[in-house]
Each structure stands twice: as structure tokens, then as C-alpha cells.
Amino acid sequence: MISFDEALAIIGTAVRPLGTERIAIGEAGGRVLAAPVVAAIDSPRADVSAMDGYAVRGADVEAFPVSLKVVGESLPGLGWPGSIEPGSCVRIFTGAPLPAGADRIVIQEQVRREGETAIIGREPGPATWVRVSGGDFRVSEDVLPAGRLLDPAALTAAAGADASEAEVFLRQRIALLSSGDELVEPGQARSSALAVPDSASVGVAALAEQWGGRVIRRERLRDDLAQMQAAARDAASSADVIVVIGGASVGERDFAKAMFEPLALELLFSKISIRPGKPAWFGRIGETLVLGLPGNPTSALVTARLLLAPLLGVAQGRTIEDALPWEPARLAMTLPPCDLRETFHRARLAGGEVSLVGFQDSHAHKALADADVLVRQRANSAAMPAGEAVPVLRL
Incomplete structure (x- = not known):
């Protein structure tokens, strides 16, 4: 059984990006840049007004009051x-280019208009309200670096640089296999007292998509080795990453690893000394990666956040640290000592203070939804008093 950090190191070594593609900037949300976005234009394109007002010559607004003849109007575009x-002066609107000869704007609130005359009664202040040409970026300048997640802010910058396309890393095709005779599609469990909704795969699929994966199949498998082996063959032929939920313990019907034996599974680790998530495992079949997660919903989702998110991040040219940005928070309560297994507590973060949710069981659903961070507690650590800083990870 290996440590969490050792498991991350193995994942980081085993994972490689698949390649890249160019896609339209309007379809690139949530993707990761494989090459920088280079500005095709200056921003702003010219000296432009930052406010509605009047474009003037600075030499004309040195003594007050002053009356200037309005000779025109400058509109954006x-x-x-x-x-x-x-x-003289020119009426101007936000985003419009400054006319030749003008070097500042007097905002309209400081101007009294009488017909074709603009009267400025007092010193308008030091601000010129001019956005200088190229003040944001210049043509040929790198606006976004490779490895940048194209979130809404980055997409705005890319579009502002006049980029119609972006070169991004390919998304991993993911086959998500859940094992367990008791599992049924959510909405169907009420028909049998022995049925359990397949909640874990729904959450893990959403997490995979959030972190750049593309779920191409989500399948529930009976605890039948022959059926599971057939599903494993199909998944390995079409997916880049196979995620198996459940079946990783030592029971007689736990076939999560056995289902891949005919495919010559190379097991890279089989257990991790963490709570929750001890049964998690990782391997590969040729170029296809296989990640095994525990079957309980909290354990599955927490382990996916800790292992699948960095796997998919590295596969898109990012780093493990990008996927696991631990940040400090103060304990709002005493944290009991930790045993041999590093523990990730579900908790809520508010005002820089973190409080554990009351129900930490691995099968919990509501308590999982109540949590918004994980608190990391190292193995063999002593009790920690309220007010002490701990590392937390947003779910």
C-alpha cells in the first residue's frame, strides 16, 4: 500500500497528452491551450475614450471657466x-477613438452644454480618461500561455485578441463502468427494496467532464466475470481512460481487476493509504489507462477528485498542482488525531474558517452535497486545535 503522494507521482509519470486540435474559439470553453494565443491586433486599436464626454486639447483646459465649440461627434466604430x-472640442462616447489633436476627455458630468458650446466651469481633475492604443496588448504579443484553461475570462481575452480558433489538447475519451448487482438507474430504485441508485457514476461522470474528459459510455455491470470481461474488451478498444467504480475489495464477487486480466493489465498501484479511498487502484492496458475507484458514492467522488482530476489535467498539458490547488484555512473546531491512513475530511469553508460536516461515512449523499472542500490531514498527525491552519481543496 502506497501513500497518496506516491500515487500522484505514478499517475504523473504514466499520463501523457494525446495530441492537439484546432477548434473555433466559441467552442473552446473548458479546454486547455496547447499553444499560446497570440494577438492579431493591438488592444485598444487606437487611443479611445474611457467615458462619455468631450474630447479636448489639454492646452484649452488650463483656465476656467472655458467655453469650447463642439465641432463634431465621435462614436465607437x-x-x-x-x-x-x-x-474646439468633439462630443465622444465610451470606446470611440480620440480625434486628431485631442489628448484628454472631460466627462459629461463636468460639462454644461449650451447649443453648440461646451462650458467647463472648473478644473476637471488629473484623469485623462484615455485608453492608450496597445495599453492592454500589442499585435504579436502572447496574450494567453500554453497550458491555460479556457475559462470565461481567458475566452474573453482570446476573443479580444481577435483569435477565431485555439489550439487545444485533445480530450480523453472515458468509459465509465460501475459494478454491482444492486445498482439501477436513478429513478428505478423505488421499485425494489434491494435496489440502490447508481449515484456514484453520475457524479464521477460530471467530474470527468468538468476536468476535460469526454465520457463516451457509462455502463452498469452485473457481478458476472464473463460479462465484465466482455465490457472491459469493448471499453479498451474505444476509450483512452477506463474508470471502474466498485468491485475493488476482496470479496468473492469483486472482479474489478480480474475483468482486465485477459487484456494483460499492468497494475501500477493497487491500494492507497488514504481515507476514504483505500481500495483505489491504477494500471494500464497498452496505451489505455485504467483507474479503479471505491464503490461507495462519497469514496468514489472524493477519490475521483484526488486522482481522476489530476490524471485528466496532466493529460491536457496541465500539472498535478493545477488540479490540486491546496490552500490554507483555519479550523473552526478541533480535529482529532489521525491514524496510519492520511484522511480527507469533507467540510465547509466560510470566511477563511473550515468546519467538518457532521456525517463522514463513505456512503453519505446529503453530507457530501453539504461539503464544499476537503481538509487534508496527514497520517500519524496529532490532534489540531481550533484556529490552526490546515490545507483545504475545493470540491
Whole structure:
């Protein structure tokens, strides 16, 4: 049985990106850049106004009050073709280019308009309200680096750089296999007192998609070795990553690893000294990776957050640290001592303080939904008092 950090190191060594593709920027949300986004234009394209007001020459607003003749109007995308002469100004709107000769904006709240005359009664202050051409970025400048997740902010920047496409890492095709005779599709368990909704695979599938995977199949398997071996063959022929939920213990009908034996499974680790998640395992069949998760829903989702998220992150050119950004928080309560297994407690974070949810059992559903972070407690650590800092990971 290996430690959590050793398991992460094995995953980091075994995983490689599949390749890249170019896709339209409007379809790239949630993907990871394989190459930088390079600006095709300056931003702003020209000196533009940051406010609605009047474009003036600085030399004309040194003594007050001052009256200036309004000679035109500058609109975004249109501008004004002339040049401002001494004693004149141009009505201007936010985002519109400054006319030639102007070097500052006087905002409209500081101007009284009388017909074609703009009257500025007092010093408008030091702000020029001008966005300088190229002040954001220049043409040919790297706007976003390779490895950047294309979240809404990054997509906005890429589009602002006039990028129509982005080169991104390919998404891993994921086959998600749940094992257990008791499992049924959610909504059907009420028909039998012995049935259990297959909740774990729903959550793990959502997590996989969130972290860049593409779930191509989600299948429930009976505890029948022949059927499971057939499913394993089909999954290995079509998926880049196979995730198996359940069947990883030592019972007579736990076939999660045995189902892959005819495919020459290379087991890279078989157990991890963590709670929850001890039965988690990892291996490969040729180029296909196989990750085994515990069957209980909390254990499955927590272990997927700790192992599947970094696996998919590394497969898209990111780092394990990108997927597991631990941050400090203060305990709002005493944390009991930890035994030989490193423990990841479900908890809630508010105002920089973290409180464990009351029900930590591995089969819990509501308590899992109540939690928004994991608290990491190292193996063999002493009790920790309220107020002490602990590392937390957002779920």
C-alpha cells in the first residue's frame, strides 16, 4: 500500500497528452491551450475614450471657466475624421477613438452644454480618461500561455485578441463502468427494496467532464466475470481512460481487476493509504489507462477528485498542482488525531474558517452535497486545535 503522494507521482509519470486540435474559439470553453494565443491586433486599436464626454486639447483646459465649440461627434466604430483646432472640442462616447489633436476627455458630468458650446466651469481633475492604443496588448504579443484553461475570462481575452480558433489538447475519451448487482438507474430504485441508485457514476461522470474528459459510455455491470470481461474488451478498444467504480475489495464477487486480466493489465498501484479511498487502484492496458475507484458514492467522488482530476489535467498539458490547488484555512473546531491512513475530511469553508460536516461515512449523499472542500490531514498527525491552519481543496 502506497501513500497518496506516491500515487500522484505514478499517475504523473504514466499520463501523457494525446495530441492537439484546432477548434473555433466559441467552442473552446473548458479546454486547455496547447499553444499560446497570440494577438492579431493591438488592444485598444487606437487611443479611445474611457467615458462619455468631450474630447479636448489639454492646452484649452488650463483656465476656467472655458467655453469650447463642439465641432463634431465621435462614436465607437466610426470616429470623427477631422482634427480638433484650438478652442474646439468633439462630443465622444465610451470606446470611440480620440480625434486628431485631442489628448484628454472631460466627462459629461463636468460639462454644461449650451447649443453648440461646451462650458467647463472648473478644473476637471488629473484623469485623462484615455485608453492608450496597445495599453492592454500589442499585435504579436502572447496574450494567453500554453497550458491555460479556457475559462470565461481567458475566452474573453482570446476573443479580444481577435483569435477565431485555439489550439487545444485533445480530450480523453472515458468509459465509465460501475459494478454491482444492486445498482439501477436513478429513478428505478423505488421499485425494489434491494435496489440502490447508481449515484456514484453520475457524479464521477460530471467530474470527468468538468476536468476535460469526454465520457463516451457509462455502463452498469452485473457481478458476472464473463460479462465484465466482455465490457472491459469493448471499453479498451474505444476509450483512452477506463474508470471502474466498485468491485475493488476482496470479496468473492469483486472482479474489478480480474475483468482486465485477459487484456494483460499492468497494475501500477493497487491500494492507497488514504481515507476514504483505500481500495483505489491504477494500471494500464497498452496505451489505455485504467483507474479503479471505491464503490461507495462519497469514496468514489472524493477519490475521483484526488486522482481522476489530476490524471485528466496532466493529460491536457496541465500539472498535478493545477488540479490540486491546496490552500490554507483555519479550523473552526478541533480535529482529532489521525491514524496510519492520511484522511480527507469533507467540510465547509466560510470566511477563511473550515468546519467538518457532521456525517463522514463513505456512503453519505446529503453530507457530501453539504461539503464544499476537503481538509487534508496527514497520517500519524496529532490532534489540531481550533484556529490552526490546515490545507483545504475545493470540491
